Amino acid sequence: MAEPLLILDRVEKAYTRGLINKQVTFRVRADLTFGQSAIVGMMGPNGAGKTTLFEMMTGSNVPTAGRVLCSGKDIHQVKYRERDRLAIHYHQSYQVRHFRRRKPSFMLESAGSDYPLVHLFDEPQFNTQDGYIGFMLDFFRKLRSENRLVFICLHPTAKYHLDILKEVCERFVFVAGGEAKEAPSLDALKEDTRFRSYLGDVMAVA
Numbered sequence: 001m002a003e004p005l006l007i008l009d010r011v012e013k014a015y016t017r018g019l020i021n022k023q024v025t026f027r028v029r030a031d032l033t034f035g036q037s038a039i040v041g042m043m044g045p046n047g048a049g050k051t052t053l054f055e056m057m058t059g060s061n062v063p064t065a066g067r068v069l070c071s072g073k074d075i076h077q078v079k080y081r082e083r084d085r086l087a088i089h090y091h092q093s094y095q096v097r098h099f100r101r102r103k104p105s106f107m108l109e110s111a112g113s114d115y116p117l118v119h120l121f122d123e124p125q126f127n128t129q130d131g132y133i134g135f136m137l138d139f140f141r142k143l144r145s146e147n148r149l150v151f152i153c154l155h156p157t158a159k160y161h162l163d164i165l166k167e168v169c170e171r172f173v174f175v176a177g178g179e180a181k182e183a184p185s186l187d188a189l190k191e192d193t194r195f196r197s198y199l200g201d202v203m204a205v206a
Helices: 050-057 080-085 132-145 159-168 193-199 201-205
Strands: 006-017 023-034 038-043 065-070 087-091 118-122 149-153 171-176 179-183
Touching: 006 050, 023 050, 023 171, 038 050, 038 132, 038 159, 050 065, 050 087, 050 118, 050 149, 080 087, 132 149, 132 159, 171 193
Parallel strands: 023 179, 038 149, 038 171, 087 118, 118 149
Antiparallel strands: 006 023, 006 065, 171 179
16 A cells, blocks of 8 residues: 655644743644645745745754654655655745755665655746646646645735636645644635635635
8 A cells, every 4th residue: 555645744843932931933733644646725824834834844844843754754864865856845936945964864765756746836926928827737737647746835815816726726725823724625714714814805806
């Protein structure tokens, strides 16, 4: 039986301040399993922890607790130069965190994959001209057809953003209040008052 493509096994990242009386200034948690290929839409307020989750999923940010398993391998125990063969993070600013090297690479295991299994698109830009949106959606579907797991992290600022997510995504994750919550559809997410508040005017138009 094949291993799930991605498991966020009680993953948590917390930042604190103070040496003696430590106070948590930021925390995000996720306990989710993605057994097979899919296109997943991720949303949440700015600063909620979406990019932090992506960084942990690609092995560039070490969790405070829990594990990230990609096809059965703990990505933080994989050789640094091979981690993007398991999960790769596409970020519009290209300012992706560098790996914190806690162990020499020779002490870590090989990825066992030549091509990324998990593709994380962080705030992709959808140009409304010249068929670009259709090209991007076809690309996401192509990855899925090749048994890849695709995440699209998008902050909807217009109704067509919601239309894109509804058309192409099969599962959804909403990050807010320090938790990553999964929903099977966009309509199911709309039952969450925090989600409706997050979308604001865009939700009213939708």
